[in-house]
Amino acid sequence: MSENYVIGVDGSEQSRAALAWGLERAKQRNASVELLHVADDSFLSESVAFLSEAQAASEAMLKTEIEYARSLGFEGVCKGTAVVGHPIAEVEEASKRADLVILGAHAGSRFAGSFFGTRAVKVAATAHCPVAVIPAPEPVEHKTVVVGIDGSEASQKAIAFAAEEASTRGLPLTAVYAWMPPLTPGLEYLWSEELVSSQRSAAEEAIAIGVAGLATRYPELEIRREIVQSPPVAALVDAARGAEMIVVGSRGRGGISRLLLGSVSHGVLQALPCPVVVTRS
Structure with missing residues (x-):
């Protein structure tokens, strides 16, 4: 159909x-x-x-x-x-x-x-x-489909949509995971190498789980992994500048989430670095 x-x-x-x-x-x-x-x-x-x-x-x-x-x-x-x-x-x-x-x-x-x-x-x-x-059409500088990953069910929906889109278009898929160390103003000195290392390991695990199975379903699909130490909206907007498309997941439609789109998807829509697709949880 x-x-x-x-x-x-x-x-x-x-x-x-x-x-x-x-x-x-x-x-x-x-x-x-x-x-x-x-x-x-x-x-x-x-x-x-x-x-x-x-x-x-x-x-x-x-x-x-x-x-x-x-x-x-x-x-x-x-x-x-x-x-x-x-x-x-x-x-x-x-x-x-x-x-x-x-x-x-x-x-x-x-x-x-x-x-x-x-x-x-x-x-x-x-x-x-x-x-x-x-947004208004602009030259595409980076022929890729970008997707945000955070380990949630909403991001899994976004990954599925983005992977199918990238495969159909014959483009690489850029999976972005953004993370920040715990912010405690005035106590930044407490950030140890072990803490940063564990945060990065958790990010690597989340992105690996997020893209698991894509190679089997789309054997020709090139998957690029980007783990960025940056606020999520800033990281996604930066990765998507000049891209073919960025895909972000939204919350479900129940209760107050019906009115609150989510800070990340909201922020990306406000910036509109390229065509943006918001998928449903």
Whole structure:
């Protein structure tokens, strides 16, 4: 059964960058595409006339973006959905029928640096499938797929996605594990060589467990291991600059984790060093 991608469109430069990325991926994988445009009703009157006009405008925008998709040479299945509603809620609903949601790198809020961060962060925290956030296209300097490893179930999902992606693209997989010695301000002198050595050994064990089995499943896949003494977000962003893609795992959707994406995935999405995919736990 072929995959289905939901791509958010609004006619902006950012969404068209995501549209082009998603269509290219769909062509490579023979996937179907659903373009989604949401007319935000947050500030609309609830009168039937206003809502009707908003729906008509949404449908007109969708028609334009479908025509644009065809102008890019995409000949696969391309349907569209135009709705009036709350963008986050509508994308979450659409994610139930998708294998991947693809969004442009919109700030989506004048509070982009606040607790909730970008609109993409909110979508990634609530979606039912992996979410790809695509920045403006830049030259690819390092042809690799980067994945963050921390030994958690969430990172195992990310590794599985990243390995399949790297294998399909014929690229090496760069597995990054970032660690820091225990921070006790004023007592740094207590960091012994034994402590640092044990921390590094634990990191090596975690990354070995994380990539275990990949060589058997993907015998042609080159796996590069990077163990970095650095804060996780900084290490991942640095490793992913100029890369084809970075994949990070998210928490599950239960309880407060539905609203808290996680500091690492949140931080990587805020930096967007390259296309970022957030997988589901």
